[in-house]
Amino acid sequence: MRRNTRLSASEQLPFENEIARLIVESLHLEIGPEEIVPEQPLFGEGLGLDSIDALELALVLSRDYGMELRSDDPANSRIFQSLRSFAAHIQSGRTKQQTDTRERGVS
Amino acid sequence: MRAFPLLDRPANAVLFRSRDEIWTGADFLRDVARVAPALPNARWIVNCCENRYWFAVVLAAGLLRGQPNLLASDHSPASLAWLGRLWPDAVSVSDTEVSDGPFPHHRVTPIRPHEKASGRPVNPEIPGDRVAAVVFTSGTTGEPTAHIKPWGGLVERTRAGGQCFGFTEDAPATVIGMVPQQHMYGFETTLLMPLHAAVASWSDAVFYPADARAALAATRAPRILVTTPLQLRALVDFGLPQPPEMIISATAPLAVTLAGSAETVWATEVHEIFGATEVGSIASRRTTRDTNWTMYPGVSLQRTLEAPLIRAPFLEPRSLSDDIEVLDDNCFRLIGRGGDLVKLGGRRASHAGLNHILTRIDGVEDGIFVVPEDLDRHPSARLLAFVVAPHRSAPDILAELRARIDAIFLPRRIIRVESLPRNRVGKLTREALNALLESAGPE
Numbered sequence: 001m002r003r004n005t006r007l008s009a010s011e012q013l014p015f016e017n018e019i020a021r022l023i024v025e026s027l028h029l030e031i032g033p034e035e036i037v038p039e040q041p042l043f044g045e046g047l048g049l050d051s052i053d054a055l056e057l058a059l060v061l062s063r064d065y066g067m068e069l070r071s072d073d074p075a076n077s078r079i080f081q082s083l084r085s086f087a088a089h090i091q092s093g094r095t096k097q098q099t100d101t102r103e104r105g106v107s
Numbered sequence: 108m109r110a111f112p113l114l115d116r117p118a119n120a121v122l123f124r125s126r127d128e129i130w131t132g133a134d135f136l137r138d139v140a141r142v143a144p145a146l147p148n149a150r151w152i153v154n155c156c157e158n159r160y161w162f163a164v165v166l167a168a169g170l171l172r173g174q175p176n177l178l179a180s181d182h183s184p185a186s187l188a189w190l191g192r193l194w195p196d197a198v199s200v201s202d203t204e205v206s207d208g209p210f211p212h213h214r215v216t217p218i219r220p221h222e223k224a225s226g227r228p229v230n231p232e233i234p235g236d237r238v239a240a241v242v243f244t245s246g247t248t249g250e251p252t253a254h255i256k257p258w259g260g261l262v263e264r265t266r267a268g269g270q271c272f273g274f275t276e277d278a279p280a281t282v283i284g285m286v287p288q289q290h291m292y293g294f295e296t297t298l299l300m301p302l303h304a305a306v307a308s309w310s311d312a313v314f315y316p317a318d319a320r321a322a323l324a325a326t327r328a329p330r331i332l333v334t335t336p337l338q339l340r341a342l343v344d345f346g347l348p349q350p351p352e353m354i355i356s357a358t359a360p361l362a363v364t365l366a367g368s369a370e371t372v373w374a375t376e377v378h379e380i381f382g383a384t385e386v387g388s389i390a391s392r393r394t395t396r397d398t399n400w401t402m403y404p405g406v407s408l409q410r411t412l413e414a415p416l417i418r419a420p421f422l423e424p425r426s427l428s429d430d431i432e433v434l435d436d437n438c439f440r441l442i443g444r445g446g447d448l449v450k451l452g453g454r455r456a457s458h459a460g461l462n463h464i465l466t467r468i469d470g471v472e473d474g475i476f477v478v479p480e481d482l483d484r485h486p487s488a489r490l491l492a493f494v495v496a497p498h499r500s501a502p503d504i505l506a507e508l509r510a511r512i513d514a515i516f517l518p519r520r521i522i523r524v525e526s527l528p529r530n531r532v533g534k535l536t537r538e539a540l541n542a543l544l545e546s547a548g549p550e
Contacts, residue, residue, distance in 0.1 A: 028519070029519065050452055052487075054314075054315075055337060055341055056341075058315045058316060058317070059316065059344055059345060062316070062317070062345060068316075069315045070317050071313065071314045072311060072318070
């Protein structure tokens with residue numbers, strides 16, 4: 001029989017944990033990073049973040065990952081849907097940036 | 108009754124612009140004439156347009172037909188459902204397919220630039236007392252309060268604002284608004300200004316620092332950034348390679364140090380507007396220069412035995428919830444923001460109201476919300492609450508609160524204590540609360 005080696009749905013991946021830590025620290029949340037359920041909504045119901053938090057997260061992302069959030073990005077509702085989607089967005093943006101840097105021949 | 112024109116700009120003046128489109132005064136009048144007859148019959152219009160130009164067209168078309176626009180500041184399903192219950196005879200109108208809330212939906216179809224109609228545009232005169240819009244303030248329980256805005260009052264105030272900031276048709280500036288057009292401050296500065304003062308307005312939503320940077324890069328000087336203290340702080344951290352020639356801030360007091368660093372780094376002017384949803388923008392100051400606020404032309408303060416009254420055309424005289432000291436008819440000093448008023452993220456709640464809701468939760472014997480003193484200056488500042496509830500957990504209480512109050516006022520910490528240090532008359536002093544906070548330890 002094949003053993004199911006998939007992570008349980010509500011367990012954080014290592015990069016998700018890094019982002020959870022970032023969210024909790026930058027927004028001064030009263031919970032531990034590991035308490036954020038990866039599929040739980042970040043805004044409104046769920047973690048209960050609001051637009052002021054979104055502004056703060058945008059700053060942190062630009063500072064730590066060189067990424068910019070834009071209002072006209074149609075993917076926004078998906079990006080902010082959960083810790084999982086948010087972390088995936090940052091990771092893909094980061095990979096893209098590293099590729100760009102290599103392509104430009106900048107170390 | 109005095110009448111006011113729909114538009115007070117030259118036909119060729121640019122009213123709104125985006126990265127790849129401009130809309131002139133003539134475009135606006137023709138679009139209003141085209142859109143108005145197609146609007147569905149209903150008493151009210153819930154204007155859900157995202158593009159500021161189309162928002163203005165729908166506002167004007169509704170005004171011509173006597174259908175006031177309801178400016179719902181929050182398009183969450185719960186808020187729109189509430190609106191639907193209290194304002195049942197309404198339709199929602201937007202510039203997209205998306206239909207929000209319980210209302211019948213009508214879509215405004217933009218026409219492509221090459222299809223723009225020609226012919227002489229008509230600029231109708233509108234009676235000053237006709238209601239143009241209903242603006243809402245958020246209440247403690249999430250139940251907004253409606254404020255009626257007659258066209259004459261909006262026009263007179265917009266003209267006053269343009270005069271106060273020295274806008275002129277010789278060199279019209281572009282206003283880049285970081286505040287939504289449904290909020291009174293954003294409505295006045297980014298939507299009404301282009302119709303009755305010499306500015307163009309950036310038509311797209313700008314919220315994040317990167318949005319502001321892109322909009323500034325796409326517009327020519329002079330540019331005016333209309334923002335809030337929290338966003339300005341974020342922008343100073345983020346950096347702007349092409350800074351605006353003027354910044355206007357409102358919604359909360361702006362720290363003089365922040366205004367000063369923006370002026371130094373960007374060689375710009377930082378101004379503040381003082382206002383409230385009930386009365387609109389009423390005064391302004393240059394933050395680094397003026398301690399006191401100067402009233403807009405046409406708006407005056409009347410001393411009374413109680414709080415001073417604001418007087419302006421088409422406005423029922425009324426007082427503010429903020430504590431102000433009248434220096435003369437057109438100048439005041441702000442002593443403190445409204446004592447019982449908690450302002451957060453553009454929303455307002457009564458402190459007493461929040462406490463009342465907290466203590467009515469089953470199993471909560473006593474409780475109080477604590478409002479941090481830096482609430483309006485610190486981006487991550489939120490309320491916290493002390494509760495006496497031996498048999499209920501903090502997450503439990505939070506869940507109950509979530510169902511009863513606006514999310515932004517939810518306490519970030521709920522600290523359970525055995526009792527609250529009430530004095531002999533049952534009051535909690537700031538000192539006693541601070542001591543309790545200290546003993547609760549850091550976050």
